[in-house]
Amino acid sequence: MTKPDIRPPICDYEGSNYRTEFWEGKGRDYEDQVERIALRRMLPKNGRRLLELGAGFGRLTNEYHMYEQVVLVDYSFSQLQYAQEKLGRSGRYIYVAADAYQLPFRAGVFDGVTIIRVIHHIADVNVALRQVRRVLVPDGKLILEYANKRNLKAMYRYSRGLQTWDPNDLQPVEFVELNFDFHPVYMQQRLAGAGFNTERSMPVSFFRVGALKNHLPATLLAGLDGILQHSGFHYTPSIFTLNTATGASPNNLETDSLFVAPGSGDELVKEGDTLVSTRTNQRWAIRDGIYDFKAPIDE
Ligand SMILES: C[S@@+](CC[C@H](N)C(=O)[O-])C[C@H]1O[C@@H](n2cnc3c(N)ncnc32)[C@H](O)[C@@H]1O
16 A cells, blocks of 8 residues: 655646746846855855755856755756756756655765755745755755745735734745745744754845835845845845754765665665666656656656
8 A cells, every 4th residue: 555645735846937937037136146145155165065955947056166066956857957958967966856855865965955945835844854954964054045924024014904914923924825934933943943053044135125126236236235134134035044954963975875765765776767766666767867756657
């Protein structure tokens, strides 16, 4: 009997035009620039292997040049195809279609993880963060960006009765299906519960206001944002956090055998263009240079 699938629902970007409909020529140069400023402040000088979780089409991947290897994970196969078109097929980049709730990696194979603009789609933050902690080495770094429900616009709207949900309430708000904003205290608690110590937290995107963005150059606003990121004023729509994995856990950073079966953790062996579980014989395909762990091919 197969086990019922109890994974939370996934915000599926398969086949979406996220790159062209949200980013390219869509007046979001400012957001892109401020996120890069924040990231650069938190990234280490060098690293062995980074997991970019929810990498999308690889918008930010070129920021991770200090890592020897970058593993791009996304649930959307088509987003990874875009990323591969841009970044190529060298051994430096590994492309993996997989679910954040069931990462197909051996414990402790990464010394860094970034999650940018992704956790706002995650209905069960605890499960996803525990998966991330599992695949990190002790003292590994997690840079997590989240959408902040306690932002100035939401506070104003709530005070004027223009919105029903309270930005000071700790629980996440699902403002559109599978789109969540989080309270900073809630996220801090979830991170601690999953085995992370938050070293740094930075407010980002102070000027995400159409009237300003339409009239002032993105570089000017981004420069000002970069200064304000040091302010400690956590009332912006986006927050970047730098977290360290605490406690004892395996360190498999030197292994080349990254993959295990998602969920079960069974050992896998490569057979042609597939990875096969040595215990159940289930298979996952490698298609167009992308490891596809979304579902076994015999299901
Ligand atoms: C808004 S995009 C962000 C992409 C990229 N990080 C960026 O900032 O440009 C969110 C991405 O998260 C991915 N995603 C959502 N839920 C996921 C899950 N459960 N597992 C893996 N990826 C997921 C989506 O497929 C999508 O590509």
